[in-house]
Amino acid sequence: xxxxxxxxxxxxxxxxxxxxxxxxxxxxxxxxxxxxxxxxxxxxxxxxxxxxxxxxxxxxxxxxxxxxxxxxxxxxxxxxxxxxxxxxxxxxxxxxxxxxxxxxxxxxxxxxxxxxxxxxxxxxxxxxxxxxxxxxxxxxxxxxxxxxxxxxxxxxxxxxxxxxxxxxxxxxxxxxxxxxxxxxxxxxxxxxxxxxxxxxxxxxxxxxxxxxxxxxxxxxxxxxxxxxxxxxxxxxxxxxxxxxxxxxxxxxxxxxxxxxxxxxxxxxxxxxxxxxxxxxxxxxxxxxxxxxxxxxxxxxxxxxxxxxxxxxxxxxxxxxxxxxxxxxxxxxxxxxxxxxxxxxxxxxxxxxxxxxxxxxxxxxxxxxxxxxxxxxxxxxxxxxxxxxxxxxxxxxxxxxxxxxxxxxxxxxxxxxxxxxxxxxxxxxxxxxxx
Amino acid sequence: xxxxxxxxxxxxxxxxxxxxxxxxxxxxxxxxxxxxxxxxxxxxxxxxxxxxxxxxxxxxxxxxxxxxxxxxxxxxxxxxxxxxxxxxxxxxxxxxxxxxxxxxxxxxxxxxxxxxxxxxxxxxxxxxxxxxxxxxxxxxxxxxxxxxxxxxxxxxxxxxxxxxxxxxxxxxxxxxxxxxxxxxxxxxxxxxxxxxxxxxxxxxxxxxxxxxxxxxxxxxxxxxxxxxxxxxxxxxxxxxxxxxxxxxxx
Numbered sequence: 281x282x283x284x285x286x287x288x289x290x291x292x293x294x295x296x297x298x299x300x301x302x303x304x305x306x307x308x309x310x311x312x313x314x315x316x317x318x319x320x321x322x323x324x325x326x327x328x329x330x331x332x333x334x335x336x337x338x339x340x341x342x343x344x345x346x347x348x349x350x351x352x353x354x355x356x357x358x359x360x361x362x363x364x365x366x367x368x369x370x371x372x373x374x375x376x377x378x379x380x381x382x383x384x385x386x387x388x389x390x391x392x393x394x395x396x397x398x399x400x401x402x403x404x405x406x407x408x409x410x411x412x413x414x415x416x417x418x419x420x421x422x423x424x425x426x427x428x429x430x431x432x433x434x435x436x437x438x439x440x441x442x443x444x445x446x447x448x449x450x451x452x453x454x455x456x457x458x459x460x461x462x463x464x465x466x467x468x469x470x471x472x473x474x475x476x477x478x479x480x481x482x483x484x485x486x487x488x489x490x491x492x493x494x495x496x497x498x499x500x501x502x503x504x505x506x507x508x509x510x511x512x513x514x515x516x517x518x519x520x521x522x523x524x525x526x527x528x529x530x531x532x533x534x535x536x537x538x539x540x541x542x543x544x545x546x547x548x549x550x551x552x553x554x555x556x557x558x559x560x561x562x563x564x565x566x567x568x569x570x571x572x573x574x575x576x577x578x579x580x581x582x583x584x585x586x587x588x589x590x591x592x593x594x595x596x597x598x599x600x601x602x603x604x605x606x607x608x609x610x611x612x613x614x615x616x617x618x619x620x621x622x623x624x625x626x627x628x629x630x631x632x633x634x635x636x637x638x639x640x641x642x643x644x645x646x647x648x649x650x651x652x653x654x655x656x657x658x659x660x661x662x663x664x665x666x667x668x669x670x671x672x673x674x675x676x677x678x679x680x681x682x683x684x685x686x687x688x689x690x691x692x693x694x695x696x697x698x699x700x701x702x703x704x705x706x707x708x709x710x711x712x713x714x
Numbered sequence: 715x716x717x718x719x720x721x722x723x724x725x726x727x728x729x730x731x732x733x734x735x736x737x738x739x740x741x742x743x744x745x746x747x748x749x750x751x752x753x754x755x756x757x758x759x760x761x762x763x764x765x766x767x768x769x770x771x772x773x774x775x776x777x778x779x780x781x782x783x784x785x786x787x788x789x790x791x792x793x794x795x796x797x798x799x800x801x802x803x804x805x806x807x808x809x810x811x812x813x814x815x816x817x818x819x820x821x822x823x824x825x826x827x828x829x830x831x832x833x834x835x836x837x838x839x840x841x842x843x844x845x846x847x848x849x850x851x852x853x854x855x856x857x858x859x860x861x862x863x864x865x866x867x868x869x870x871x872x873x874x875x876x877x878x879x880x881x882x883x884x885x886x887x888x889x890x891x892x893x894x895x896x897x898x899x900x901x902x903x904x905x906x907x908x909x910x911x912x913x914x915x916x917x918x919x920x921x922x923x924x925x926x927x928x929x930x931x932x933x934x935x936x937x938x939x940x941x942x943x944x945x946x947x948x949x950x951x952x953x954x955x956x957x958x959x960x961x962x963x964x
Contacts, residue, residue: 655765660802660856663762664816664872665790665823674815678806678855685806 286338287320293342293454294421301396305403312409312420321413328412331598331630332540332569337512342454342484345370345423350447351377357445357476359504361691363438364389366426369445370483371455373424381438386431386467389440392458393424402427402460406490407518411544414514418456418488425458430467432494439470439502439689444485446477446511452484459489463497463525472502472692476535481508487515493525495549500528502692506699507535509566516542524551530687531587532696533560533568534703543572547581558587559683561703562595562627569598576609579639583613588683589620590676591627592705599648602634609639616646621653621679623672623705653679673704715740715777715911716761716794716880722771723753723760730756732936733772738880741908745922745947746915748933749955754915755799757933758884762796763789776880790816791823793879797869797886804856809868812856813838813875820876841874844904846897863894870901881905883914887921899924919951932958 291313298309321338322329350369354377358365366389367377373391380389390398409419428440444457461471475485485507493499507513513536519527533539545554560568574583589597603614620629633646653675661671680700687693716738723731730753738744748754760767761774763786774781776794784792804812818828829837842849845867857865866886873881883902887895902925905912914925922930922944930946931938934955939962940946950958 654804656802657804657807659764659786660798660804661807661812661815662786663790663796664812664876665787665819666812666815667787667819668785670815670819671787674807674811675804677811678804681806 283323283335283338284320287317289341290321290338290417291317294344294417297344297421297423300423304400305396308404309420312416315409315416316413316420319410319413319416328571328600332538332567334538337484337538340452340484343451345372345453345455347372348447350445353447353478354443354445358443359441359472359474359691359695361439361441361472361689363441365441365443366391367443367445368424368457370447370449370453371423371444371457371485384434384436386434387436388427388429390427390429391424392422392427392460395427398429399427399460402429402462402490402492403458406492406520407488407516411516411518412542414486415488415516418458418486422456422458422488425460427460428462428469428471430463430469430497432464432467434464434467436469439472441472442474444473444475446475446481446483446485446507448478448480449483452482455483455485457485457487459487461489461491461499463491463493463499465494466496467494468498470500470502470689472504472689474502474504474506475513476506477508477511479508480510482510484512485515489515489517491517491519491527493519493521493527495523495525497522497525500688501530502687502689503529503531503541504692504696505533505535505539505541507539509535509537509564511536513539515540516544519543519545519554521545521547521549521552521554523549526553528555529557531556531558531570533558533570534699536566536568538567540569541571545574545583547574547576547578547583549578550580552578553582554584556583556585556587557683557686559589559680559700560587560597561590561680561700562597563592563703563705564595565593566595568595571598571600573602574604574614576603576605576612576614579608579610579612581609581612583615585616586683587618588679589618589629590623590680591620591629592623594624594626596627597629597631599629599631600634601632601646602636603644603646605635605637605639605642605644607638610641612639612642614642614644618648619679620648620650621676622650623676673701676704677701716913717775718772720772721760721774722769723756724768724770725756725766729770730936731760734933734937736931736938738911738913740911742929743906743912743925743927744914744929744931745927746913746931746933747917747919747947747950750917752933753936754933755884758796758882758915761789761794761882762786787819791820795873795876795878795881797873797881797883799885799888801857801865801869803858803860805858807856808853809856810838810852813872816872816876837875841871844874845871845901847871862889863891866890866894866898867901870898873905874901879910881910881912883912885916886914887916887918895921895924919947922947934959934962
């Protein structure tokens with residue numbers, strides 16, 4: 281059976297959601313339904329999906345989520361970040377566990393399902409419905425999410441912590457958050473998207489995030505994916521940047537049976553710069569795919585990308601980082617690197633940094649490495665009495681720390697470091713050491 | 715404590731140590747001196763278990779155990795620690811992790827539970843202060859971006875925390891200015907104890923002004939050709955190595 285044969289099954293599952301919302305929204309949703317009916321889920325013949333086969337996902341029967349109480353799970357999985365907190369259980373906003381605190385002037389943080397009209401001019405402005413079948417599906421049937429709207433010069437000092445928790449359900453659930461961030465001129469904020477859940481949760485998270493940065497705006501975005509290894513997770517982050525704006529992304533991918541993250545950045549005016557940091561760590565048979573695309577559409581724009589992967593057991597990683605320098609986008613800098621550590625003979629990485637350059641006065645670099653641990657460092661640690669497995673663990677964590685150490689929120693930094701240490705192969709377990 | 719008998723070692727089929735004998739008793743401080751290329755660093759590398767050295771004859775025992783049969787980490791746990799001539803930089807591994815993992819490995823070997831966090835921090839802070847090192851050092855990566863002097867101080871700090879029975883210091887004085895040398899020497903001297911032995915491999919007599927050895931050996935051509943007390947160092951300083959080598963040849 282080809283993937284397209286599942287399209288109807290998916291459409292009928294999400295149909296009740298398509299009619300949710302005000303008229304302008306249901307019109308938009310209906311358009312996306314048609315997109316999805318045409319495209320279906322992406323198949324492996326598409327270049328961008330060559331290494332990630334979603335057939336097993338396509339075949340599954342998902343239901344729309346219902347409101348459930350998961351206070352304990354939410355508390356257990358919380359990173360305890362100081363600041364605003366919005367909790368979503370199986371994708372639905374949970375006001376009881378959320379804390380919207382006192383917002384400074386010019387800042388709006390609104391759960392989306394109840395405030396759809398506030399998002400009328402924002403929704404779908406950055407993420408094209410036809411980016412992939414998943415993006416179309418999300419637009420057609422997102423259930424909830426958040427709108428973070430920052431007026432010109434509005435500065436949100438504390439981070440906005442978006443906690444998504446998946447519960448274990450008899451029938452697997454389709455969780456489709458929509459996250460909208462709109463930053464006015466010189467506005468600033470930090471947003472954390474954190475996904476985790478019950479160990480037995482086997483749902484599907486299909487996330488779309490749109491970020492729009494006006495002149496001089498600064499947004500730092502954390503995507504922390506720690507879902508169960510039974511969960512499917514597909515997400516795309518779409519960013520549009522105006523003059524002198526800066527966007528920083530920390531993308532930490534630890535969970536999921538199959539996880540795919542797309543990041544698309546449009547640098548549309550001079551002085552715009554983007555930093556893309558990523559770490560993926562695979563165990564068992566996890567399949568972790570990261571695709572990033574930066575379009576340098578204007579001169580004097582900069583992009584810096586550093587992704588690191590650790591793959592153990594039979595896990596598989598995919599990295600595709602693409603930077604496109606368009607004609608007349610002179611004086612740009614684009615730097616990209618992807619390094620991978622393979623901890624087992626059966627682990628695999630498919631990595632492809634790509635540069636496409638149509639301007640002549642540019643500074644670009646790209647590279648990818650795949651290897652094992654440094655023998656002289658291993659000897660130095662063992663010569664202090666540290667056994668080989670632990671020494672390997674410390675060096676593996678060190679490799680990950682090159683990315684983790686750029687996380688600026690202490691609670692997030694420490695817990696991600698601990699989570700990474702705890703997910704290293706069992707005999708390398710450093711839990712308690714960090 | 716350490717007994718090296720007729721040790722023969724080759725590196726890439728070239729014989730470097732050609733029947734070396736050395737006995738270190740508890741509480742003794744020995745200095746092994748000699749011209750460049752004599753095999754000084756080979757000796758410490760073989761005792762620590764570094765790859766690439768082929769032992770073609772002889773034996774090394776530590777407290778009666780066959781060292782050559784032990785894994786690298788077992789040697790350290792048994793109480794032998796090597797202070798490196800060129801300490802390796804290990805980006806991303808914080809000093810505090812290395813110290814804690816190493817100390818707990820030793821404690822496990824001794825049948826002790828893992829050290830409690832407050833006790834560990836107290837111990838580490840005290841030793842840091844002794845080595846005139848800042849607390850921020852703990853959260854820096856091992857040796858990354860350290861000056862030559864900081865690297866050597868770090869080696870001694872590890873010794874102070876891990877308290878080996880035998881400290882083997884390979885050219886611990888190389889690349890140090892006089893102030894750094896004094897700090898390092900003070901650290902080493904504080905390790906001196908009737909149960910602990912120290913072996914210093916050095917090219918320069920200067921170190922021995924600060925850490926006064928009980929015994930001095932001259933290593934040349936892969937063998938120890940002369941041994942004596944601390945007065946030998948002064949003689950070497952004045953007259954060089956040639957006379958010892960000539961004397962040995964006769």
